Amino acid sequence: MSQEPHLTDPDEQLGRVISQAKEAAALAGVDTRAGVDPEENAQALVHAGKTSFAFELSGLSSATIVGEIEEALSQLNGVDARIVYPSSTAWVSASSTFDPQSIVDVFARFGVDAQLTDSSLRRRVAWSDVEDGRFRRSVRRHRRRASKEQVEQEERQFELARRQGFLERQSDHRRRQASTQVLFTARELITKKRFWVSLAFSIPVLIVSYYPWMQFDYWQWVLAALSAPVVFYGAWPFHRATIGGARRGMSALDSASSVAILLGWFWSLAAMLFSRVGDIGYRADPTWASLSPDQARTGMLFFDVSCGMTCILLAGRLLIRHTRNNLLDDLDRLRTDHNTKVTLVTRHRKNPKPVETSVAVQKLNVGDDILVGPGDLVPVDGVVIGGSSTINTEALGIEPREVSVNDKVYAGSINGDSRLKIRVSHTGHRTWLAEIYRWVADTNVNQNMADDLATRTASTLVPVSFMIAAADFALWALITGNLTQAFASALAVLGGVAPVALAVSASLAMRQGIEGAARRGILIRSGNTLRALDEVDTVIFNRVGALSSGEMHVETVTADRGENLDLVLRVAGALALESDHPVSRALVRAAREARDAQHTSTIPNWIEVSHYELDEDGNFHGMVELPIQNSDGEEELRQVEAILWRPKNLSELDGRLAQAAVSGGTPLVVRWKGKDRGVITLHDDAKDDAIDAVDALEQMGLETMMLSRDTYPVARRYGDTVGVSHVLAGIQPANKAQTVRSVRTHGARIAMVGDDSVRRCFRVANVGIQIGAMSHVQTASAIEHSEADVVMLEGNVKPIPQLFQFARKINRVVHSNIAFAWGYNFLAMLAAIAGVLHPMIATVLMLVSTLYIEVRSNRVGSFAPVSNKAEADNQRIEGSQVA
Known part of the structure; x- marks a missing residue:
């Protein structure tokens, strides 16, 4: 085996290290070609600059952890963070190319949920446009130095990085779950596939069990094999909830059914192994609705009960899910995705002809003009500036309306049969649709927290049913000596108990009522609000805004002796010019009409007002220029202090002004230079x-x-x-x-x-x-x-x-639901203990009781009050509609 020669030359060692570093960088996807200028790379990094991110924080429970979070964030490369605890806001400065998800992950380690604000998201979108331009310029440079294959690979990597960007991963943190979620069976596990598989295996089990002429040799062993998938696959959601609740020291609401399914299967298997029930020639002749003591003495199998109970529970949960309508899901379908393309209409100074371009909704700004075609969803709140059509505003719960130029339209509305040109007023989270979504989401969170006690109370029924079933089994076994009949009675206790019905007896009616009202344009804070409405005995209306139509008109103008009637009205209009109150609008309108109709030059066309002020009593103060006679008897313009005020009682005026103040509508007194000059009364009609x-x-x-x-x-x-x-x-x-x-x-x-x-x-x-x-x-x-x-x-x-009738109705339904749930559980347990209730029938009754409460609660939403006049005129709420 040859060894690499030892390098003694420092230059050779440095070259070797550089070569190894380049190989490692190339494997990591870093371009190490000699053609890349290091100075150019450094300048590009400096030009990338920094940007700021603003995060809304939830779960920031204590100010003591603020320092720890800031220290953890500072350890990220190039990140500088400051957390404002009172407003639960974090301000973070980082490189513009920095992934905000890393910051979110740091917050998550401390149990804090961080969400980018809308302004930060917009800056990232704007920055992505800049990066697109830089990327296109860099592509042109790279084309001169690199192969086409490498450029295409970089383009694919860039597109993949954009698709994995923060904008695609954002989620709504408002749809939180209550702490009692573990007490319910997971909805995601209860699927149609699981039900149909369970039903397919259960049908032969039920047929063979209840029809003796279908039974054959070893039939009971075949049923054990057929029922196993039902018990361990079909009923797995209920077993999983039971295990999850036990690990947390709680009782899942379906624990009694889960235990009954398992006990029925294992009891039957043990009976086949240790009694004559497992004999080859054994035949059973069961009853459908009651327990037979004679049959119990010879043995009994409960495969049918385990399978039937599983199928009934699955079918019931699927049916309940189908009958329930979630308002948040409906609103989600009406919320426009931020990548949806809309037609933007722009005009350029050099080319007055409008240009239509297709842009994403997230790139729209206030003041942009867009086109919405017939049948399309309106993506923003705005004002119609072209066209007329019928707008379906069912999503907002308000009355459909005909809109034309200068009329408002709202996101989530559906356009009719004509194209509209809309000027954008609000986008994204600032629209009314988004606000209704947030309101309902917060209401659900509050409702979940309020229902926590009711759900935990219902869960206590499960261990109570276990104790009652155990005591029932022991008593039947001691009295009759028949273990099979004792077990069947205990199984009926577990199958008939309905903690789910008790848990949803109050919460479901409240939730359906709140969502039903929201669908009709009435947003209710929580179930506690409905309870408080039921207890109200006094209703106080504010006259302006509640009872009056809002459109006011000047009824009479009374000037004091020696005063100019038109001048009194003109001064009042000048003082009220800066206010949008209906009273102010009526004064300004009347003053302008008087100015246009006057034929004298003694009153200036325009009365200048300075040092304008509105005090806490709603009175207008200001310095006005009025024609005042000087010592020579000549009129000249002078600034005087003027007040437009409303009298509180009759003692504040006297003479003809006092009489005028009480003889008509709403009185306003005009005063300047410390003297009351006249009284203006205004009239506003009551709402229809x-x-x-x-x-x-x-x-x-x-x-x-x-x-x-x-x-x-x-x-x-x-x-x-x-x-x-x-x-x-x-x-x-x-x-x-x-x-x-x-x-x-x-x-x-x-x-x-x-x-x-x-x-x-x-x-x-x-x-x-x-x-x-x-x-x-x-x-x-x-x-x-x-x-x-x-x-x-x-x-x-x-x-x-x-609304008050609706609150009373909901509370009646809640109280009757609770009484029915407790009454049913008591009677079902009593019948099961008496031995007159078959376990299968007990399960059916349990499902029927739950569905009964579901149906009653779901009907509540249809009786919600309506905010629009057309429906309100047609709807009549009778006290006996929900019985």
Whole structure:
């Protein structure tokens, strides 16, 4: 064996080391050709630069681990991280080519879930465009120095790297599972294939077992072989759940059925080995519905029970899965994938002709114009700027509508039969569809946590059934001396117990009710909200936003003696110009009409306002330029302080202004230079359905109140129009929350109804109901952290009484479900202990009880209130619809 000569020359040793390094680099896929300029590579790395990543963190339970996580992140090459604990946000600086998944993995080691923010994702998409250009330039350079095969290989590696990028691996961290998931059998394991295989093996077992003329020599051994796949393959999901629960010190809900299936098979196998049941000429004559003591004395096989119980459980789970509709799955189908191509319309300065290009949805920006064809899904929230069509907004639970230019459209809507040109307002996670998805996902998480106690309580029924079955077996064996009959009775106890029915008796009805309401445009926070709605005895409406239509008009203008009527109105319009409140819009509109109609030069066409201010009482302050007489009797423009304010009570005005303030609608007082110059009253009609809604609430026994800033005579007059029982008048916006709290301290259980302007009142009420969310909030994400417990997307009032009826109905269903589940389990165990219940019949009854609760709970969703007016007019909720 030859040895390599010893190299003494340092240059030769260095050359050898370099050669080995190049070979290793080539095996790793690194280009080591001499043609590559090292300086060029260094400049490319410097030009790559750094970028910042923002992560939203969940699971950051303590501030003590922040330092440890930052230290772990700093160990990554070129990574600098700062974690803001109060906002659960992480800011990370790293190379633009750095894979964020490495950062996510570091957070995962500490039990923290990190998700890139939308802005970070957009920067990565923009950077990918830059990299595409660099890649194309590098390809042209490499073509001059490398073979075509190598370039194609690099292209394939690059495309593979892009497909494995972070954007493809992102997941929604909101769809979390509850801690009780182990108590239920895994849905993924219960498949149609498993059911059909089990049924195919079970049919001959059942036929031979129940028809003696089909029995032949060694038939019982054939049944043992045929039933083995059913017991160990078909029933494996239930066995797996039992094992998983035992490892965690809990009882899976299907543990009783799993143990019954195994015991029935092993008991039958032992009977064939150690009794005459296994004889060649043995024949059985079983009964279908009851236990025969005579048959039990001669021996009995339970292969049929094990197979039948398995098939019944599998069929029941598949049927339940088919009948349940998951709203998140439905919304997922309507969410546009970020790689979906849309038609983007652009214009260039040099070429005014519009150009249509196909781009991915993730590359759309606010202000872009896109085309949506007939029957296509609208991918963004936006405003129609061309065309008209019918939009199906069923995904959002709002009323389908005809849209034309300047009308809003929403992501998830389906376009009708005409093409629309839409200007993008919101994309991605900022759309209303995404917000509804997040709301429902968070609701499911909260509901899962709330149902944890109910599920664990139901799981305690399993060990109780084991103890009852063991005691039943012992008593039957002692009294009758017949072990077979004792075992059959104990098997019926295990087969008839229904902990699943008990576990879902409350949670399923609540979940279906919440999702049913969300499908109709009403978002409910949790099951606790429905329970609180059932206990409410007082409903407080905020007048503006809840009962009024929102469109106001100037009714009367009254000037004090010696004052100019038009000037009073013009000053009010100038002070209110910066506000979007309905009152302000009405004043500005009336002031402009007065300016266009005036024929005098004593009032300037434009009244300048400076030092504008809005105080906590909602009064407008500012410095205005008005024509004021000087000492010579001549008029000149001077800046004076002006206030537009609303009186709280009658003592703040006197004379003709006091009379004007209480004689009409909502009064506003105009003051400048410290003197009240006039009163403007505004009128707003009540919503079309407000009177019917208030009347329905009164008939349900609920007390109705109305909050208003107006003086009592004005507010009382408006309250009589809509029919509310009590009026809380003269309440300034800053004092509305304290007023609601005062009513609650008197023992009332309050539901506060209003728009986003009374969100502070939602905090102090038992239940906060926000209406007209799509009209009053600036962005959809504003409702994610809303203080309201119920958010109605549209502004109709008629669904309010339906909402209370719906809550009462759900709570009745929940209470009756719980009573039925406990009653069934008690009676089933009693019949099994008495020996009158066959194990197979016990299993059928268990499935029937579970399906009964499923059907009752699923029906609840169809009685949810509707937020759109067309459906609300057609829907009538009767108290006896769910019995």
